[in-house]
Amino acid sequence: MPSKRILIKDHTAEANLFAWRSLIGLLVVFAMIAMVLTNLYYLQISSYEDYQTRSNGNRIKVLPVAPNRGLIYDRNGVLLAENRPVFSLQVIPEETKNLNSTLARLSVLLKIDDDGIADFHADMKRIRRFKPVTLINRLTPEEVAIFSAKQHLYPGVSIEARLARYYPYGSALTHVLGYVAKINKQDLQKLSEAGFEANYAATYDIGKRGIEKYHEELLHGEVGYQEVEVNNQGRVIRTLDFNPPVPGQDIVLNIDVELQLAAEKAFAGERGSIVAMDPTDGGILALYSSPSYDPNLFVHGISSKNYKKLLKSDRPLFNRATQGQYPPASTVKPLLALAGLEAEVITPETQINDYGKYQLKNVARVWRDHNPWGHGLVNVTKAIEVSCDIYFYDMAYKLGIDRISESMSEFGFGDYTGIDLHEEADGIMPSRGIIKALYNRPWYIGDTINIGIGQSYWTTTPVQLTQAITTLVNKGKRIIPQVIRGEINQGEIVLNAIKERRPIDIKNEYNWDVVLDAMYGTVNRQGSARNAFKGAHYISAGKTGTAQLVSIAQDEKYDATKLSKKNHDNAMYVGYAPYDNPEIVMSVVLENAGHGGAQAAPIARKMMDNYFKERTFPEHIVIEHLGQSPQSNPLIETEGE
Amino acid sequence: MLRTKLETNQPSLLNRIHCDGILLSGLLLLMAVGLITIYSAGGQDIALIQRQVIRLGIALTVMLVVAQIPPLAYQKLSIYFYIAGIAMLIAVLVIGVSSKGAQRWLDLGVTRFQPSEIMKLALPMMVAWYISRFNLPPKLWQILVGLGLVAVPTLLIARQPDLGTSLLIASSGVFALFLAGMSWSFISFIGVAVSAFTPIMWFFLMKDYQKQRVLTFLNPESDPLGSGYHIIQSQIAIGSGGAQGKGWLQGTQSQLEFLPERHTDFIFAVFSEEFGFWGVVGLLAIYAFIVIRGMLIAIRAQDAFCKILAGSITLTFFVYVFVNMGMVSGILPVVGVPLPLVSYGGTSMVTLLAGFGILMAISTQKRIMSRV
Incomplete structure (x- = not known):
């Protein structure tokens, strides 16, 4: 259905016009290529070192490694404070798909009571969202097995193994040894004022009373570092360098x-x-x-x-x-x-x-x-x-x-x-x-x-x-x-x-x-x-x-x-x-x-x-x-x- | 003109199947670069490569099929394509399928289909057909009608909403008008009008998420873990590639998954990280080669319709490249545009190669039509 007007077209003029416009179009294309290359030159050549650093910052993480706490013996070599492996259940709220449903399902799976969930929510308020929050402090071997089998259903939830203090003589030595417990805000502040914050980067517990507190510096040891390559999930891909921690000093007490x-x-x-x-x-x-x-x-x-119970009785603390x-x-x-x-x-x-x-x-x-x-x-x-x-x-x-x-x-x-x-x-x-x-x-x-x-x-x-x-x-x-x-x-x-x-x-x-x-x-x-x-x-x-x-x-x-x-x-x-x-x-x-x-x-x-x-x-x-x-x-x- | 150089009576195999060998070699080279990069970006997943190869095969087949159809047929079918495209765009708005907050798909039972893909070719065809009916350069009213033809699908697609695609489709129509000889005074007028229109668009037409994208583009560091994350990680990937690149499969940003959308929209960042600045120069050279070849085909085309259509397809192709690279390297806001023939994926590649099929038809079938 070509119309009659096509017949009177000036093809040569049109072709020239088109050739000019095409040439202009091509020039614009080259200008755009130049723009892209200029920008790429800026990113890859001029700012290379900056981005190189940031790229390494992304992938290389320096993970602190906690030293093992020094052991405590009595004068006859009887072990009074030792370190035992414990397994805890950690939740990173940001990495769960739906925190409430995750908690609900976990409480059924591992029989967590309402108090446990309430304590978790209280802890969560104090901890940054992308940091792990402890849901269960001590998992029994059975619980470890139950959860491990279903771990893939719980993104953002993981089992963490670490060494924790154990006092085999329990109440007999409490007022001598004291105890260690989780580092809290005040501890952190004191540590940072004393300039020991870095040394405690991976440490979970700190001496709160007794010998554990008085000889904290001696017992703690020095933090080690592990340089690792991580992916975007923070998962460790490989270890690049390892600088082992110096374990805490084992000590002997005069106690019999x-x-x-x-x-x-x-x-x-x-x-x-x-x-x-x-x-x-x-x-x-x-x-x-x-x-x-x-x-x-x-x-x-x-x-x-339990704490209230202790406060109510004859002041055992x-x-x-x-x-x-x-x-x-x-x-x-x-x-x-x-x-x-x-x-x-x-x-x-x-x-x-x-x-x-x-x-x-x-x-x-x-x-x-x-x-x-x-x-x-x-x-x-x-x-x-x-x-x-x-x-x-x-x-x-x-x-x-x-x-x-x-x-x-x-x-x-x-x-x-x-x-x-x-x-x-x-x-x-x-x-x-x-x-x-x-x-x-x-x-x-x-x-x-x-x-x-x-x-x-x-x-x-x-x-x-x-x-x-x-x-x-x-x-x-x-x-x-x-x-x-x-x-x-x-x-x-x-x-x-x-x-x-x-x-x-x-x-x-x-x-x-x-x-x-x-x-x-x-x-x-x-x-x-x-x-x-x-x-x-x-x-x-x-x-x-x-x-x-x-x-x-x-x-x-x-x-x-x-x-x-x-x-x-x-x-x-x-x-x-x-x-x-x-x-x-x-x-x-x-x-x-x-x-x-x-x-x-x-x-x-x-x-x-x-x-x-x-x-x-x-x-x-x-x-x-x-x-x-x-x-x-x-x-x-x-x-x- | 250039007709003296035309081939003699012994057409090669490629010519016999209406395939432009030079253009094809450029396209294949690009696809190879794409496959190599996808292999790295996709975590060395062979299945991913197989799916992409199948897709490329289908797209190349479509291209060859399209190349067999005489340009005259396209000229005649333009208006029907256009009307059908408009109808489907309206249908999308009424009965379309929603995904991720946008209504872009028609459910055909067997597969989903994005009518805006049709429009990517139908609009330049329609504008080329309309404007080439008149003596060129076109008169003002003809330009206005042409802009009207551009505006209808552009607004329909923008309603979905799919701002990126609507702007790219609009640019294909505008390129056609430009190549047809739209007057410079009108072009400057449009320029002024667009700048006047920008604030209106910002305050009345753009959705919040679109505004957010623009804001993020202007200052990605304002929200480094949220909306700025993509572009920051992408720039780190590109920048840390340096001049030589980190090497194939060695890009830490991509291999360790810091880079989002690695094998799709942000594949250019993976390429830049692993092959460096000189690799990018090479990649741009291939694109430039294809664009130059396309424009040559357009200049050599026999009639105004073919010239305008071929030119528009070629320039639009490059706009895709520019928008993608600009977005990934942080000089344009993030819009969902894949890097043509390199990114992993979908329907857009079929459309793209159908466009090159039309170029090939124009390039190889001109002797069949006698000049009037």
Whole structure:
């Protein structure tokens, strides 16, 4: 159907016109090619290095590799903290197709309860969306098998294997070892402030309490790095370079796990604590706070239900051995006696007549002895043995608060011992200044008299008391208690150096012997602990204490229903053995249990029995008075050195 | 003119089947480059290559079939193609099948069919037929009617919505008008009009996702993990290829799957990463070779219809190349246009080779028609 107009077309003109237009078209094409090439030149030649870097940034990831945490052994090589493989279920919310349906299906497959899902949602809020969130902390082998078979149905969900801490002795060592748990926001902040953030890049847990916390740096080790090529899913295609981590230091503690277990058994869940220390090197042989709890609960994230349970009961999280601040009561009488002797306020021969009451001139108040009829004629030795209060009221009055405070501070009261645990309180060694600062009131003479029996604002922690008695036993040598004994390097134990403070100046060594002899008498003559140690196969010395609790500075949060029980006396005991060459010093506190000699001393007895159970000692003939030669017993040889 | 150089009476096998050997060699070279690149981009999947080879075979067959049909027949059928195409585009809007938010397909029971593909050839044919009925250069009103013919399918396709295809189809019609001799003053007028129209388009016609694409194009780094991800990864792939390239199968961006749409729309990035700047120069040389050959065929064509149609098909072909490369390298916004004959896939290749079939028909069958 060509129309007539075609007939009059000027074909040559049209062809020329078309050729021109085609040429222009081609020129435009070349211009476009030039544009593309210019851009490509810019990308591939001019910016090559930039894009090369970004391309490598895409594909090469440096993955941190967590070091294995150092193991912890007791002094006899018993493993106290180990690393065990655990499997956890991780979800990367961004990589799931539908998070809610994934969670719903998983909760059916692996029987996750609503609490678990709720905890997951809480965790998810704290973690970036493209980072894995833990759904199940510990998968059983069965659960691992069930999930592995169906993993392909759950994109974004995976099983992660890692090593996690395990404490085989559970609650027996909690207050010594502490525990590790997941690094939280505050931990991260502290790490970044200390500049350790990079070292923890792959680390899951961090020491939260106890030795795990105190020696975190030692136990953690150094992070390693793995340079890998990844695809767009972040899946590792191959390893390009590997720089292995340096594992944490294996350490040995001074703790004797058998002694520790004996402590747990002796307390049987009653509130109290025990600290046992080697006076030769300051090593903590046992440190137990009762009640205790299972630290393994925290390693895998304690459920809020279990945590509430812990908070409600008798405060097991609280380390009574290092944080509990108790009036020392009569346990410090030997130290006070020493202060009096050294200050020459009394002599070993000074006697008073105790008829059960003590009064000052012009003061209406009457101070009474725990024995209403008194102890009759009492010298310092007897005063310690029978724990005569009147003798010490009088001595304290004569000595005065300033000298008492100064002398007791030398024994470490009112100050941190320096034990390698962060959970430590310092107690209060009252002085005029401190009482003014704390209570904004002047010091009264009555306060001084109460100080004489270890009351009146005076509080101490069991570890502090143990350290003070150790200083006495060591005749002024002050050793800082240490839980850690040494490090294991290539299978050899390298012992840490003993840490000491400036020793106390001895004025007259005989005074020290008088006091130590009185502690011997407490256990072995007519003293308050004689029943508890009857028949022991070793010779020990000690001092009982029964602390009246009008107000307790240690802890305000006691359950109201226990108020009556709360007002019962704390039973206390300090002791050491063997008497002639001490290897163990300990202090025992049993809260609201009554009399120290009847309640606390038997626990010390059990502990010492356990400690010396494989040892034999010569038969013991009681030394009746100081200076009587123990060599009257030909089997004892080392006395007097 | 050039007729003195025409072949003598011993036609080769290729000539006998109306196949332009020079054009064919360019096309085959390109397809080979495509297969090599797809092999790398698709994770060395032989099945993928087999499917592409089958597709290429079908497309080449279609091309040869189309080449057998005399250009006169196309001239006569143009108007019917065009009307049928318009009808199908309307049908798509009414009874079409939706996928990914756009209604572009007609369900034929056995297979799905995209009527806009028909229009890619039907529109230049229609415009060429219409404008070549008059003495060239065309008068203003003839140009306006021609633009009307362009506008109808363009708007219908834009409604689907498929902005990329509608603009490419519009450009094929406009190329035809340009080659026919549309006056320069009118061209400048159009230029001014288009720039005036841009804000109207932005505020009233473009959908949010289309606007987003443009915004992403202007600043891909604003959303590096979202809408900017494609273009950033693509530029990293191209740039990290450098002058020499990382080598075949060695492109980390593509092999490690950082690059999206690797074997389809973004295959140019894979090619650039693995073969580098000099590889791209070579690839562009092949495209330039095909375009020059196409334009030569157009210039040598016997009548205005053939010239305009051949020229329009050739220029549109290059526009596809330019738009794809521009998009992948970040100088044009992302529109879903494959790299012709290199990208893996679909119907567009059949249409493309049908277009080259028409070029071959025009190139090889001119002696059959006597000049009036």
